[in-house]
Amino acid sequence: MTETLFLHSEDVTDLATPADYVEVVRDGYRQRGEGAPAQPRSKFFRDEPQGMLTTYAAVLPDTGAMGGYMYSAGFGAADAWFMTPVFDAESGAPLALLDGASMNPHKTGAAGAVGVDVLARAESDTLAIIGSGAQARGQLxxxxxxxxxxxxxxxxxxxxxxxxxxxxxxxxLEATVRAVDSSEAALSGADVVITATKASKPVFDGDDLEPGTHVTAMGQYSPDKRELDTTTIERATYVPDLRERATFDAGSFMIPLEEGAVTEDDIHAELGEVVAGVKPGRTSDDEITVFDSGGTGIETVAAAYMLYERANEEGLGTEIEFAPASEALTGN
Known part of the structure; x- marks a missing residue:
């Protein structure tokens, strides 16, 4: 039998700061840029009762961990559950199983922050956020x-x-944070724009973006839904979290692609390629950049392994046992 640490959401809530999440997620994307395996999410739908089952995974060799997310949303309970398994990347043994709900906005926010760090102008000091839920809070x-x-x-x-x-x-925050009554008012003079919504149609007019703006979009991952309009994608240097996801479930890119406004050659690079220095990020102050963040196993594994290590240090969690296949299949 193998001992595995189960971590409830409450166990991991206060184990790391936003900066801690950003640090490990940045390193995870660096590993992806150097060739670490990761795949876009798989989605399975049911109509009666309506719901979605989602899973995605990644291997981070330098971190020494692999795993991902599996979660259900909707169905009869009209709620969501997030399960995060973490395995040792050397032995393959299960290290931890996390109730991953509480870390979700933190690890997703960290991916967005890495996108801002490598694509936004260094002197950016004005931020527009469209959305006000848990994910928008995590992004900020x-x-x-x-x-x-x-x-x-x-x-x-x-x-x-x-x-x-x-x-x-x-x-x-030290910044002045204020509510405004339109997306136009939010975008005016903004250096960085973050969209974190449940909207299925564009949440601002791409013509309102000023030269040099960076946009992070993280609220949609469906071929027929998008937060960004065609104009934004046409004007921008486009960077998704995973190149494969851009033509799988990134509606903000797929819809302009279907319209003929862009081609697959307009996918500038994956985020990891920019982080690792394999591809350039921003090349001019006037360039508009977009990071399309739909969620991957990269930030999930990086964050979950960090929380596992810290929980071990703090003596948190509950030990559970898994039988290796060599025992379970043979009964020995």
Whole structure:
């Protein structure tokens, strides 16, 4: 039997700072840029009851870990559950099983922050956020560790939500954080734009982007849904988390591709290639850049392994046992 650590969401909630997540996720993407295996998510749908089962995975050799996410959303309970297995990349043995819900905004926010760090202008100090939910909060916490923002504007369609978001972060950050009443107002003069919404149609007009803006889009991963319009993709240097995902479930790229506005040659690079220095990132101050973040096993494994190590150090979690196949299949 092999002992494996089970970590509940409450076990890992306070184990790492946003900067900690950014550090390990950046290194995970560096490994991907140097050839580490990762695949886009697989999605399985059911109509009655309506729901989705999703899984994705990655191997991070330098970290010494591999694994990914499997989660269900919807179905009869109309809720979601996130399971995160982590394996030793040398022995293959299971190291940990995490209740991965609480880390989700942190690891996803960290991926967005890495995109900002390698693609946005170094002097960027004005940030626009479209969306006000848990993912938008995770994006802001992480992104604030890679740029010194002085002005943050948040827009979401519900005034109460954007006002609450602004009030919470205006106290937490050195920047002035304020709610605005339109996406146009958020984008005006913004150096960095983050979209973290459930919208199925573009949430701003690409003509409103000023030269030199960086955009991180992370709220959609469906071929027929998108947060960014065709104009944005046409104007931008486009960088997805995984090249394969850009033509699999990245609606923001796939719809312009179907329209003939762009070709697959317009996929500039994967994020990992930029992080690893295999491909250049931004090449001019006037360049508009896009990081399309749909979620991968890269940030999941990097974050989960960090939490596993820290939980071990703190004596957190519950030991459970797995039988290796050599025992379970033979009964020996």
């Amino acid at each position: 916490r992480a992104t604030a560790t890679v740029r010194e923002f002085s002005d943050v504007r948040v827009y979401s369609p519900t005034p109460e939500n954007r006002e609450a978001f602004a009030a919470d972060f205006d106290e937490a």
